[in-house]
Amino acid sequence: xxxxxxxxxxxxxxxxxxxxxxxxxxxxxxxxxxxxxxxxxxxxxxxxxxxxxxxxxxxxxxxxxxxxxxxxxxxxxxxxxxxxxxxxxxxxxxxxxxxxxxxxxxxxxxxxxxxxxxxxxxxxxxxxxxxxxxxxxxxxxxxxxxxxxxxxxxxxxxxxxxxxxxxxxxxxxxxxxxxxxxxxxxxxxxxxxxxxxxxxxxxxxxxxxxxxxxxxxxxxxxxxxxxxxxxxxxxxxxxxxxxxxxxxxxxxxxxxxxxxxxxxxxxxxxxxxxxxxxxxxxxxxxxxxxxxxxxxxxxxxxxxxx
Numbered sequence: 092x093x094x095x096x097x098x099x100x101x102x103x104x105x106x107x108x109x110x111x112x113x114x115x116x117x118x119x120x121x122x123x124x125x126x127x128x129x130x131x132x133x134x135x136x137x138x139x140x141x142x143x144x145x146x147x148x149x150x151x152x153x154x155x156x157x158x159x160x161x162x163x164x165x166x167x168x169x170x171x172x173x174x175x176x177x178x179x180x181x182x183x184x185x186x187x188x189x190x191x192x193x194x195x196x197x198x199x200x201x202x203x204x205x206x207x208x209x210x211x212x213x214x215x216x217x218x219x220x221x222x223x224x225x226x227x228x229x230x231x232x233x234x235x236x237x238x239x240x241x242x243x244x245x246x247x248x249x250x251x252x253x254x255x256x257x258x259x260x261x262x263x264x265x266x267x268x269x270x271x272x273x274x275x276x277x278x279x280x281x282x283x284x285x286x287x288x289x290x291x292x293x294x295x296x297x298x299x300x301x302x303x304x305x306x307x308x309x310x311x312x313x314x315x316x317x318x319x320x321x322x323x324x325x326x327x328x329x330x331x332x333x334x335x336x337x338x339x340x341x342x343x344x345x346x347x348x349x350x351x352x353x354x355x356x357x358x359x360x361x362x363x364x365x366x367x368x369x370x371x372x373x374x375x376x377x378x379x380x381x382x383x384x385x386x387x388x389x390x391x392x393x394x395x396x397x
Contacts, residue, residue, distance in 0.1 A: 107148075112174055114141045118154065119171045120243060122161055130244060197390065198227045200241055201251035202303040216393035222386045230329075231302075242378050249377050249391075253305035256376040266395065269371040273362040274350055275342040285363035286342075288317060295323040297335050297343035309369045313344075316366070333357045344368075 117127045124142070128135040146153055149170070154161040163171070199210075210228065217224050229247075238256050241247040250256075256263045273286060281294060301307060314320070323341060326332050329349070336343050337357040345353075350361060375394070381387045 108144075111141050111145050111148075112178065114138060115145055115153070115167075116171060116174055116178060118142065118161075119163055119167060124161075126244065195224055196227050197224050197249065197387075198229065198247045199249045199251075200229050200231060200238075200247045202231060202253075202301050202306070210394065212396075213390055213393040216390060220386075220389050222390060224386070224390060238376050242376060248381065248387075249375060249394075252374050252376065253303045253371050255372075255374050260379055261376050262379050262382070263374050263376045264395065266373040266375045269373055270347045271344045271368050271371070272347050272350055273342055273344055273364055274336060274354075274359045275340070275362060276337050277358050277360045279340050279342070279360075281340070281342070281362075283362070285365055287365045288320075291317060291342070292319045292321070294320075295339075295341045296320050297332055297341045298322045298325045299329070299332055299344070300325050300327040306371055309371060313368060333359075 114127065114131070117130060118124060118138070121127055121130075124135050124138045128138045131138070142153065149166065151166040152164055153167045153170075154163055210226065214226065216222065217226075238247075238250040238252050239258050239261065241250050242261055243258075251266070255265070273291075275281065281290075283290070286294075298310075301310075314322075324335055326335075329345075332343055332345070333353055334357075335341055336359060342362065350359065353359065354361075377391070381391075
């Protein structure tokens with residue numbers, strides 16, 4: 092019987108826990124033992140224990156603590172460069188062993204209403220181009236995590252925000268400008284087609300809550316200009332906001348795209364403003380490495396309308 096000689100290098104690896112290398116790369120990427128513990132769903136002490144093993148094995152501290160952060164040593168920088176490519180090749184090899192009918196989940200985070208995004212065409216593109224994707228859309232108007240953190244920790248593939256994101260590993264694209272407009276139900280007792288600041292101050296306003304800092308600041312600037320306008324209800328739910336506008340005499344700001352989509356369903360009409368309102372930029376951010384996947388670029392272009 093023909094036998095194959097076992098590589099000495101492979102034999103050496105059998106006595107080393109390769110999971111430690113994954114842990115090292117995650118610590119290097121996040122600079123946080125706590126975040127790595129959350130990613131791997133283990134306790135921070137177990138990550139610290141793995142780091143101690145790595146330090147003993149390589150005879151190098153690997154990371155030096157500076158206040159609340161940790162910085163890699165020169166040895167750790169070189170080790171990460173060597174390991175990153177190798178581990179990615181290993182990961183690709185493992186992925187190829189999966190069943191072909193398993194769909195890859197694309198996670199999208201956004202503080203904006205669904206009216207902002209052209210996800211319907213993106214969903215159609217998945218079917219027409221036979222892309223092996225399914226979409227997980229998370230609309231987080233309150234408490235949305237930092238976009239860079241979401242993407243670098245692989246918790247999201249696409250993040251929408253009102254502020255541009257600057258990072259060497261991320262690509263940020265201006266998608267469009269949103270124009271807020273004032274709407275109310277068609278049978279609202281206020282029957283004028285336009286409204287002044289003084290007239291708006293006599294009406295009840297429904298306000299849409301968001302944790303996006305840029306939107307929040309522009310909203311605060313608007314409320315300061317409106318001065319004594321009475322906010323009767325605040326909600327982070329687009330559905331609740333639309334319901335209140337359709338069933339009460341309240342007025343509220345939504346996007347022009349949202350009005351075009353939902354005016355018939357909720358029986359809304361537009362009120363022209365006799366004062367200026369700031370527009371909001373919408374940025375889409377994703378990891379640059381995703382550009383290597385032609386299927387992802389097809390999906391992305393369907394969102395961007397290219």
